[in-house]
Amino acid sequence: MNTEASITLFTSIALIFFIGFMASRQQKTNQSFILDYYLGGRSLGGFVLAMTMTATYGSASSFIGGPGVAYNEGLGWVLLSVTQVATGYFTLMILGKKFALITKQYRAVTMVDFLKTRYQSKPVVILSALSIIVFLFSAMAAQWIGGARLIESLTGLSYHTALLIFVVTVLIYVTFGGFRAVTFTDAIQGSIMFIGTFILLIAIIIAGGGISSIMTDLQTENPNLISPFGADGSLTPTYVSSYWVLVGVGVVALPQIAVRAMSYQNARSYHRALIIGTVVVGVIMLNMHLIGVFARPILPGIEVGDKVMPLVALEVLPAWLSGIVLAAPLAAIMSTVDSLLLLVSSSIVKDVYINYINPAVSQRHVRRLSIIITGVLGIIVYLLAVQPPDLIIWLNLFAIGGLEAVFIWPIVLGLYWKNANKDGALASMIAGMASYMIFETFSPNPFGMHSVVTSMALALIAFICFSLVGNKYRQQRASFTN
Amino acid sequence: MNVNKDRIKIAHKEALIGIGLVLFHFIWWFSFAYGLGSTDVDNYSYILGFPAWFFYSCIMGIIVMSIFVSLIVKLFFTEISLENEEFEDR
Numbered sequence: 001m002n003t004e005a006s007i008t009l010f011t012s013i014a015l016i017f018f019i020g021f022m023a024s025r026q027q028k029t030n031q032s033f034i035l036d037y038y039l040g041g042r043s044l045g046g047f048v049l050a051m052t053m054t055a056t057y058g059s060a061s062s063f064i065g066g067p068g069v070a071y072n073e074g075l076g077w078v079l080l081s082v083t084q085v086a087t088g089y090f091t092l093m094i095l096g097k098k099f100a101l102i103t104k105q106y107r108a109v110t111m112v113d114f115l116k117t118r119y120q121s122k123p124v125v126i127l128s129a130l131s132i133i134v135f136l137f138s139a140m141a142a143q144w145i146g147g148a149r150l151i152e153s154l155t156g157l158s159y160h161t162a163l164l165i166f167v168v169t170v171l172i173y174v175t176f177g178g179f180r181a182v183t184f185t186d187a188i189q190g191s192i193m194f195i196g197t198f199i200l201l202i203a204i205i206i207a208g209g210g211i212s213s214i215m216t217d218l219q220t221e222n223p224n225l226i227s228p229f230g231a232d233g234s235l236t237p238t239y240v241s242s243y244w245v246l247v248g249v250g251v252v253a254l255p256q257i258a259v260r261a262m263s264y265q266n267a268r269s270y271h272r273a274l275i276i277g278t279v280v281v282g283v284i285m286l287n288m289h290l291i292g293v294f295a296r297p298i299l300p301g302i303e304v305g306d307k308v309m310p311l312v313a314l315e316v317l318p319a320w321l322s323g324i325v326l327a328a329p330l331a332a333i334m335s336t337v338d339s340l341l342l343l344v345s346s347s348i349v350k351d352v353y354i355n356y357i358n359p360a361v362s363q364r365h366v367r368r369l370s371i372i373i374t375g376v377l378g379i380i381v382y383l384l385a386v387q388p389p390d391l392i393i394w395l396n397l398f399a400i401g402g403l404e405a406v407f408i409w410p411i412v413l414g415l416y417w418k419n420a421n422k423d424g425a426l427a428s429m430i431a432g433m434a435s436y437m438i439f440e441t442f443s444p445n446p447f448g449m450h451s452v453v454t455s456m457a458l459a460l461i462a463f464i465c466f467s468l469v470g471n472k473y474r475q476q477r478a479s480f481t482n
Numbered sequence: 483m484n485v486n487k488d489r490i491k492i493a494h495k496e497a498l499i500g501i502g503l504v505l506f507h508f509i510w511w512f513s514f515a516y517g518l519g520s521t522d523v524d525n526y527s528y529i530l531g532f533p534a535w536f537f538y539s540c541i542m543g544i545i546v547m548s549i550f551v552s553l554i555v556k557l558f559f560t561e562i563s564l565e566n567e568e569f570e571d572r
Contacts, residue, residue: 082511082544085507098494226526228515241508244504266564267560271559271561
């Protein structure tokens with residue numbers, strides 16, 4: 001057990017949450033509880049918006065394995081990872097002001113609210129809420145396991161103790177803080193990650209004797225490590241390029257991202273967020289994955305990818321500093337979990353309960369129900385993470401790509417195509433989900449690209465065909481009845 | 483749909499700019515990475531210690547995009563009100 005690193009780690013985490021909580025309390029609000037708890041009363045400024053976006057991309061990032069895979073694959077994986085930089089500007093630009101205007105007009109608080117008002121269709125709402133609950137729930141469980149493993153490998157505590165610490169912190173925080181507290185914490189965590197990855201990268205370059213000598217070491221071990229093609233030459237240009245869709249532009253369709261794109265205060269904060277977001281995502285992605293590659297000559301032979309970051313930090317930094325630097329990835333996992341938890345809870349309370357079970361519910365009751373549901377969800381995830389069942393791990397594999405294939409066209413075309421209708425939306429969601437699951441299970445990576453690309457193409461065709469056919473059918477019926 | 487037409491027009495223009503930016507970014511990233519990186523590793527040239535393909539594609543790519551996004555947002559993006567006059571969130 002590394003006492004010094006543990007103390008600074010836990011102190012940093014505690015400080016982050018304390019500051020986030022206090023900062024979020026500063027702002028008084030007279031808006032409805034739902035709007036405030038799930039959307040922070042649409043009051044985010046530019047810096048906080050950029051940082052909370054960045055911290056939330058962390059979920060997509062951990063999906064592709066991050067520094068651990070870069071350690072094994074070399075610079076080719078850094079090339080693949082920097083495709084995420086596009087999210088810094090593209091996500092906000094494509095949803096953009098139109099999404100902000102329309103969701104305000106619809107008075108939407110969740111992404112499903114938007115779909116509900118846009119398509120006026122019960123099946124669309126139920127299917128959306130269901131995909132969110134199932135997939136994000138499993139994504140969340142996987143994140144909790146990852147967080148607990150990180151605490152375990154840095155402090156030497158047992159997995160169960162680490163998990164318990166992790167869960168209690170997250171639960172207290174998210175239950176009482178809500179969206180605004182989560183985004184404020186994200187802002188601090190994003191800043192630590194920004195500075196922390198810089199410190200760690202510089203320390204590693206010094207420990208490795210400079211960039212040139214690290215490159216020579218890598219080339220001596222395996223020349224492919226410094227080529228764009230991965231350690232065994234298997235990263236083809238087509239495959240790597242398809243990640244532009246999976247972790248770049250497709251991210252638009254993730255509910256946890258979309259909800260942030262409706263939470264900002266005004267056009268000025270939106271503009272600032274575009275600029276800050278691009279720089280911050282760029283620097284963090286580049287640094288984090290370079291750290292993975294550069295760690296290889298310094299600490300060869302690490303077998304578990306998740307341990308690369310903590311081990312190399314302990315190696316090249318003083319113990320107290322590595323605790324602080326590692327607070328960043330841990331905090332990122334926590335904030336991902338926080339926002340997912342909030343999203344699943346909002347899906348249950350808002351999209352299902354208020355929409356279909358009890359529309360006339362009172363404010364006080366909603367408040368109590370939201371907090372209870374959030375808490376109960378957290379406890380269920382904890383129980384799952386203690387003994388993770390295979391189903392969860394299997395579902396998590398589908399989570400990111402699956403959600404993207406389901407939601408991308410209903411959101412984007414719903415915003416920008418006037419002929420979009422509920423038939424198209426429903427067909428597209430079903431086609432996207434089904435084809436993605438079939439590809440991933442039976443023949444991954446059709447045409448040499450990640451499955452998500454082909455699924456999105458099929459979902460697009462389904463959307464357009466069914467929208468047009470549906471419109472035609474309604475026109476004909478209208479002319480008959482006239 | 484009763485949101486002001488001018489504001490919608492601005493929003494559409496800015497979404498198109500986003501698509502343009504991502505296409506430019508992709509071409510930059512792809513041409514440097516595979517244009518310079520496909521030769522034999524022994525023949526790589528280096529800039530600041532990094533292989534040239536990596537330096538241009540990844541490091542310069544991020545710097546160039548950051549500058550581009552800043553300029554475009556400052557020059558072409560319009561500050562419009564996002565309030566909806568008819569429904570206030572209360």
